[in-house]
Amino acid sequence: MHKREYKPRMIVVSGPSGVGKGSINSKLRQDEHLNLAFSVSMTTRQPRDGEINGVHYFFVTREEFEKAIAQHELIEYAEFVGNYYGTPRKYVEQQMKNGKNVILEIEVDGATQAIKNEKNVLSIFLMPPTLQELATRLQGRQSEAPEVIKARLDKAMLEVPLKHNYQYVVENDTVENAVEKMTDILEKEHAAITQNITIYDQLKKLVTQIVKTNYMFFVENWEFNIKTLKDKGLITTKEYKNFDAEEKLIHTLTENVYHRNLAHGDFKDLLDEKYLIGRVERLMFKINFFSIAQKYDD
Numbered sequence: 288m289h290k291r292e293y294k295p296r297m298i299v300v301s302g303p304s305g306v307g308k309g310s311i312n313s314k315l316r317q318d319e320h321l322n323l324a325f326s327v328s329m330t331t332r333q334p335r336d337g338e339i340n341g342v343h344y345f346f347v348t349r350e351e352f353e354k355a356i357a358q359h360e361l362i363e364y365a366e367f368v369g370n371y372y373g374t375p376r377k378y379v380e381q382q383m384k385n386g387k388n389v390i391l392e393i394e395v396d397g398a399t400q401a402i403k404n405e406k407n408v409l410s411i412f413l414m415p416p417t418l419q420e421l422a423t424r425l426q427g428r429q430s431e432a433p434e435v436i437k438a439r440l441d442k443a444m445l446e447v448p449l450k451h452n453y454q455y456v457v458e459n460d461t462v463e464n465a466v467e468k469m470t471d472i473l474e475k476e477h478a479a480i481t482q483n484i485t486i487y488d489q490l491k492k493l494v495t496q497i498v499k500t501n502y503m504f505f506v507e508n509w510e511f512n513i514k515t516l517k518d519k520g521l522i523t524t525k526e527y528k529n530f531d532a533e534e535k536l537i538h539t540l541t542e543n544v545y546h547r548n549l550a551h552g553d554f555k556d557l558l559d560e561k562y563l564i565g566r567v568e569r570l571m572f573k574i575n576f577f578s579i580a581q582k583y584d585d
């Protein structure tokens with residue numbers, strides 16, 4: 288497995304107010320494997336309930352914001368529905384120097400500046416499944432006055448057509464799906480993802496692929512046999528209460544391959560797909576798939 292070189296990326300994430308940027312970012316934050324830092328923006332908007340100064344935003348006055356502009360302290364900034372928003376440069380550069388990927392959750396005007404002026408930018412635009420859903424979410428959040436919601440939805444009509452300025456467009460149908468798609472993008476783009484996923488996790492991923500590609504017939508057959516034996520009361524042990532043949536097979540194969548190689552210490556070919564398929568092929572003969580006849584004979 289050749290080692291891909293990873294470099295820290297400035298990741299610009301935009302999307303209309305209410306699409307789910309904050310929800311997705313808090314999920315992304317939990318995956319330390321993605322090696323993410325989150326830029327804390329400066330804004331003149333008032334804090335919402337639960338928003339903490341220095342955590343969600345640096346909440347400043349217009350004068351303070353204009354001073355930051357004059358002193359070139361911001362990577363980008365823009366006016367959004369009556370308030371200033373901007374990205375302080377220092378923190379972002381510090382984090383990237385520390386090898387982190389930094390997420391900038393910013394609106395499209397600022398994003399355009401960042402994409403144009405900064406190097407190594409990865410840009411993602413989040414889309415709602417429908418405009419109706421966007422309105423529902425924005426209203427559902429109950430964070431803005433009705434007239435602000437209207438202004439933000441108007442702004443969304445201007446922003447959505449600009450999604451093509453971004454390298455990737457991700458639909459936020461569910462937060463889980465969106466996070467999965469964004470994680471794939473970060474991996475594909477060689478973002479500085481820490482290799483702290485263990486050999487075991489990487490092995491399990493490969494074994495899962497092999498099982499799903501080559502052995503689902505056996506999984507279904509095994510599942511069917513277990514169910515038949517349970518229905519006939521031939522196996523009652525609690526071990527088969529919620530038996531999942533696919534999971535069991537993946538776990539058994541991963542464990543076997545891992546511990547056998549651990550014994551021999553030859554990890555190098557453990558993640559070599561050809562080698563692994565051969566190992567799994569031989570192991571499959573040893574796994575007891577419970578033929579029904581065999582259980583009747585017991």
Ligand SMILES: Nc1nc2c(ncn2[C@@H]2O[C@H](COP(=O)(O)OP(=O)(O)O)[C@@H](O)[C@H]2O)c(=O)[nH]1
Pocket residue numbers: 301302303304305308309328329332363364365367372373374375392393394395396397398
């Ligand atoms: N240009 C720019 N936009 C920002 C920055 N921080 C937040 N924004 C954007 O400003 C818009 C309004 O943000 P906010 O008031 O938190 O509303 P929300 O989008 O509904 O969460 C959103 O599109 C944010 O992505 C920033 O530092 N620069």
Ligand SMILES: Nc1ncnc2c1ncn2[C@@H]1O[C@H](COP(=O)(O)OP(=O)(O)O)[C@@H](O)[C@H]1O
Pocket residue numbers: 302303304305306307308309310311424425427428459460461462
């Ligand atoms: N995939 C989703 N499905 C349904 N509701 C969502 C989804 N993602 C976010 N929401 C909800 O929509 C509202 C806006 O989400 P939020 O993360 O604040 O958006 P943004 O940060 O883009 O303004 C919140 O109430 C959030 O719980």
